[in-house]
Amino acid sequence: MTIRDRLIDARLLLDNGRMTGAWIQVLIAAAATSRSRYPDKKDGEAFRAFIKEVTPTILSGSRAMASPGITVILNADSSSPIPFDEVLYKQLRCTLLHEGKMPEEIIFSEARMVDERLVSDFIGGVPLTLPSTWVLNLAKAVAHAPENFATCGDLMA
Numbered sequence: 001m002t003i004r005d006r007l008i009d010a011r012l013l014l015d016n017g018r019m020t021g022a023w024i025q026v027l028i029a030a031a032a033t034s035r036s037r038y039p040d041k042k043d044g045e046a047f048r049a050f051i052k053e054v055t056p057t058i059l060s061g062s063r064a065m066a067s068p069g070i071t072v073i074l075n076a077d078s079s080s081p082i083p084f085d086e087v088l089y090k091q092l093r094c095t096l097l098h099e100g101k102m103p104e105e106i107i108f109s110e111a112r113m114v115d116e117r118l119v120s121d122f123i124g125g126v127p128l129t130l131p132s133t134w135v136l137n138l139a140k141a142v143a144h145a146p147e148n149f150a151t152c153g154d155l156m157a
Helices: 003-015 019-037 043-060 084-099 134-143
Strands: 106-109 112-114 117-119 128-131
Touching: 003 019, 003 134, 019 043, 019 084, 019 134, 043 084, 043 134, 084 106, 084 128
Parallel strands: 106 128
Antiparallel strands: 112 117
């Protein structure tokens, strides 16, 4: 199985209403890309470094310039914001892959058309509501990563 296979599987799952499965496949592809980009880092460090680099693409869907770190407050009672890359790593990736279930603190908003644009909501707090469109945006970031572009660049035009 390749990163390309993971992205194709993610699209198939998404097209069949299997959002969680699509996220799992894209997170696996992102982890593999991060290991290729950062072979000397531990898995979690490599994954988080990759997510930090592609955060603008995840948020906007375009290959924007790098921006300062994004912080998200996962728990409304917490005084410490949780970095976005940590939310995707610990709360989403690790829970999905190691526990085989969606974390209770995260839900996905439904995508909808507004003024001929696909939109979905990002709402902080508990539960943290992540836009369903971000799975496609992360897939685009993985496909367009220099390590993958030759084999995956055509998948997420």
